[in-house]
Amino acid sequence: MQETASKPSASIHSAFLDLKEAVAVRRREPLAARKNRLQRLRTWILSNREQIHRAMYADFKKPPVEVDGIELFHVLAELRSALANLDRWASPVKVDAPLTMLGTRSFIQYEPRGVCLIISPWNYPFSLAVGPLVSALAAGNNVVLKPSEHTPHVSALIHTMAEAIFKPNEVVVVEGNAAVARELLEIPFDHIFFTGSPTVDKEIMRAAAAHLASVTLELGGKSPAIVTGHAALHESARRIAVAKFVNNGQTCVAPDYVLVDETIADAFVQHLVQQTYDLFAPEHSFEQSASYCRIVNERHFRRLKTLLQDTVEKGATPTMLGALDEATRFFPPVILQNVPADSPVLQEEIFGPILPVVTYKNLDDALHLINSKQKPLALYVFTGRETEWQKVLQETSSGGACINDCGIQFLHHKLPFGGVNNSGIGKSHGHAGFLTFSNEKPVLKQRRGFTTVTLFYPPYTRFSKKIMDWFLKLF
Numbered sequence: 001m002q003e004t005a006s007k008p009s010a011s012i013h014s015a016f017l018d019l020k021e022a023v024a025v026r027r028r029e030p031l032a033a034r035k036n037r038l039q040r041l042r043t044w045i046l047s048n049r050e051q052i053h054r055a056m057y058a059d060f061k062k063p064p065v066e067v068d069g070i071e072l073f074h075v076l077a078e079l080r081s082a083l084a085n086l087d088r089w090a091s092p093v094k095v096d097a098p099l100t101m102l103g104t105r106s107f108i109q110y111e112p113r114g115v116c117l118i119i120s121p122w123n124y125p126f127s128l129a130v131g132p133l134v135s136a137l138a139a140g141n142n143v144v145l146k147p148s149e150h151t152p153h154v155s156a157l158i159h160t161m162a163e164a165i166f167k168p169n170e171v172v173v174v175e176g177n178a179a180v181a182r183e184l185l186e187i188p189f190d191h192i193f194f195t196g197s198p199t200v201d202k203e204i205m206r207a208a209a210a211h212l213a214s215v216t217l218e219l220g221g222k223s224p225a226i227v228t229g230h231a232a233l234h235e236s237a238r239r240i241a242v243a244k245f246v247n248n249g250q251t252c253v254a255p256d257y258v259l260v261d262e263t264i265a266d267a268f269v270q271h272l273v274q275q276t277y278d279l280f281a282p283e284h285s286f287e288q289s290a291s292y293c294r295i296v297n298e299r300h301f302r303r304l305k306t307l308l309q310d311t312v313e314k315g316a317t318p319t320m321l322g323a324l325d326e327a328t329r330f331f332p333p334v335i336l337q338n339v340p341a342d343s344p345v346l347q348e349e350i351f352g353p354i355l356p357v358v359t360y361k362n363l364d365d366a367l368h369l370i371n372s373k374q375k376p377l378a379l380y381v382f383t384g385r386e387t388e389w390q391k392v393l394q395e396t397s398s399g400g401a402c403i404n405d406c407g408i409q410f411l412h413h414k415l416p417f418g419g420v421n422n423s424g425i426g427k428s429h430g431h432a433g434f435l436t437f438s439n440e441k442p443v444l445k446q447r448r449g450f451t452t453v454t455l456f457y458p459p460y461t462r463f464s465k466k467i468m469d470w471f472l473k474l475f
Contacts, residue, residue: 009183012174012180012183012184012187013187015144015168015172015174016115016144016187016189018168018169019115019142019143019144019169019170019172020114020115020142021169022142022169022170023112023114023115023142025169026112026140026141026142027111027112027140029140031086031087031090034086034137034138034140035083035086037137037165037166037170038079038082038083038086038134038137038138039083040165040166041079041130041133041134041137041161041165042076042079042080042083044161044164044165045072045075045076045079045130046076048157048161049068049072051157052067052071052072052126052154052157053067054153055153055154055156055157056071056125056126056153056154058153059122059125059151059152059153059154059296060151060247060248060293060294060296061293061294062247062293063290063291063293066246066247066291066293067126070124070127070246070247070411071124071126071127072126072127073411074127074131074410074411074413075126075127075130075131075134077411077413078131078134078135078413078429078430078433079134081413081414081430081431082134082135082137082138082430082434085430085431086138086434089110089138089431089434090110090140090434092107092108092109092110092443093107093108094106094107095107095108095442099452099471099474100452100453100471101444101452101453102451102452103446103447103451103452104444104445104446104447104451105444105445106442106443106444106445107442107443108440108441108442108443109440109441109442109443110139110434110435110438110439110440110441111140111438111439111441112139112140112141112437112438112439113139113141113190113191113214113437113438113439114141114142114189114190114191115141115142115143115144115189115190116136116141116142116143116144116189116190116191116192116193116437117143117144117146117184117185117187117189117191117192117193118132118133118136118143118144118145118146118193118194119146119181119184119192119193119194119195119196119204120132120145120146120147120148120195121148121195121196121252122148122150122151122296123247123250123251123252123296123351124247124251125147125148125151125154125155125158126154126157126158128195128218129145129147129158130158131428131429131433132193132195132216132428132433133145133171134433135428135429135433135434135436135437136193136437137171138433138434138437139434139436139437139438140438141190141191141437142169142170142171143170143171143172144171144172144173144174144184144187144189145158145162145171145172145173145174146173146174146175146176146180146181146184147159147173147175149175149176149177149178149180150296150297151296155175156175158173159173159175185203185204185207185208186207188211188213189211189213190213190214191213191214191215191216191436191437192204192207192208192213192214192215192216193215193216193218193428193436193437194215194216194217194218195217195218195219195252196218196219197219197220197349198219198220198221198374198422198423201217201219201424204217205217215425215426216418216424216425216426216427216428216436217419217424217425217426218252218377218417218418218419218424218426218428219252219377219419219422219423219424220252220349220351220377220419220423221256221349221373221374221375221376221377221419221422221423222256222257222346222348222349222350222373222374222376223253223254223255223256223376223377223378223379223380223398224255224256224257224258224259224366224369224370224376224379224380225240225255225257225258225259225379225380225381225382225406226258226259226260226363226366226370226379226380226381226382226383226392227240227258227259227260227261227264227268227382227383228261228363228381228382228383228385228388229261229263229264230383230384230385230388231264231268231382231383231384231404232382232384232404233264233267233268233271234271234275235404236268236271236382236404237268237271237272237274237275238271238275238278238279239382239404239405239406240255240258240272240355240380240382240406241272241275241276241279241280241333242279242406242407243255243380243405243406243407244333244353244355244406245276245279245280245292245333245353245355246293246407247293248292248293248294248295248331248352248353249333249350249351249352249353249354249355250293250295250296250300250351250352251351251407252351252377253377253378253400253406253407253409253410254351254406254407255355255380255406256349256350256376257339257345257346257350257355257356257357257358258272258355258356258357258358259358259359259360259366259369259370260357260358260359260360261359261360262359262360262361265337265357265359268357269319269335269337269357272335272355272357273319273320273335276320276333276335279291280292280333286322286330286332286333287322287325287330287332294328294329294330294331295329295330295331295352296329297329298326298329300351300352301324301326301329301331302326304331304350304351304352304353304354305324305326305331307344307345307348307350307352307354308334308345308354310343310344311336311339311343311344311345311354311356312336314340314342314343314344315338315340315343316336316337316338316339316340316343316345316356317336317337317338318334318335318336319335319336319337319357320333320334320335321334321335331352331353332353333353333355334353334354334355335355335357336354336355336356336357337357339356339357339358343356346358363388363391363392367391367392367395367396370396371395371396371397374421374422374423375397375398375399375419375420375421375422375423376398376399376419376423377398377399377400377419377423377424378398378399378400378401378402378406378407378409379392379396379398379400379401379402380401380402380403380405380406381393381401381403381404382403382404383403383404389403397420397421398420398423399417399418399419399420399423399424400415400417400418410429412429413429413430414429414430414431415429415430415432416428416429416430416432417429417432418432455467456468
């Protein structure tokens with residue numbers, strides 16, 4: 001996106017007004033209406049699974065099993081959780097009265113925010129668009145959904161899905177490029193949910209500030225993986241390889257670099273190379289593998305190629321590197337060692353199948369390196385000692401963390417997901433997603449007649465002072 005913005009087109013503005021007008025209707029409807037929308041969405045996904053597979057393959061050459069295991073599993077888990085728990089999530093929560101409020105009744109009521117804008121990314125174009133949609137609908141909102149233009153087949157499918165399932169005053173899908181996104185950001189939405197890069201989030205926040213809209217930002221950053229001398233090397237290498245090279249490395253929670261105890265570094269890298277072949281190219285051909293994706297487009301391919309070339313020129317050693325093919329956007333797994341600290345791959349988020357392996361002498365050195373960078377979206381530590389992973393959790397800050405595995409925390413719909421500072425603002429998934437798209441409205445009901453609060457009404461007398469002195473002693 002760029003700094004300039006244009007006024008929303010008549011069609012976009014008209015769609016927003018229809019959604020805005022229907023907010024009052026949505027507030028009055030029973031929870032059964034929300035559940036009905038969620039159930040229709042679930043039915044459509046299950047009925048059109050093969051269409052989703054084809055769209056994903058057209059954009060990424062993504063294996064169908066991988067689509068099911070990551071894209072669809074996540075969304076269906078979110079749907080199941082919302083349908084099973086919505087009655088409890090949406091029920092008012094009683095709040096006990098303190099001594100100074102004796103006689104009052106208080107509760108928190110959850111109400112829809114209104115009309116929400118969801119801007120989704122291209123790396124997981126179905127789950128990162130429809131997952132937040134589930135939370136927004138569960139909370140009772142109307143939604144404008146802007147999928148990524150970089151995955152046109154999936155975006156078109158999402159558009160078709162929305163038109164088949166929802167009314168125009170419930171959910172509207174707007175396709176288009178960054179110019180269309182800028183148009184949408186000129187509209188006074190009640191909440192904006194954006195998943196993308198930290199470089200774009202500042203524009204999202206500026207646009208939201210103009211209308212004082214709340215925001216949820218799911219970003220990225222350089223998520224590290226630490227492998228200590230007490231880790232199970234074979235298992236650690238296998239789990240890191242899966243998380244890094246699935247989806248061709250285009251995963252926001254993928255390990256961006258690995259910090260390895262220098263005493264086990266060579267053995268770990270050997271395991272890492274072998275596990276990468278075993279997982280993605282058992283016949284030793286990544287290009288012919290049915291389990292290995294492609295880079296999303298030529299621009300991203302060239303960025304990764306330049307990033308790799310610049311890092312190798314600075315002295316990094318490619319331990320694993322094959323031939324690249326820009327025509328088919330084939331980028332094989334790359335493992336780098338002896339990576340200089342000022343190398344491009346250690347300065348910017350990679351978001352591709354390049355994995356730098358950096359050695360450290362002691363754990364404090366590794367933590368110092370992590371803390372010298374922006375706070376990551378995820379942090380991983382592989383160790384057999386609780387004292388080590390407790391130290392890592394206590395002395396670092398990250399959006400989330402996972403011990404002895406990578407990436408699977410995203411698929412745990414009962415855990416809140418999100419970043420911190422540069423890696424994001426706010427949480428999503430499950431109940432956290434419902435809360436994100438809800439206004440937690442505190443309500444207090446006072447009784448009639450004499451109340452505790454009236455003791456502090458003016459005019460202030462000696463008796464008032466004695467009562468106040470007594471109350472203050474209680475705190």
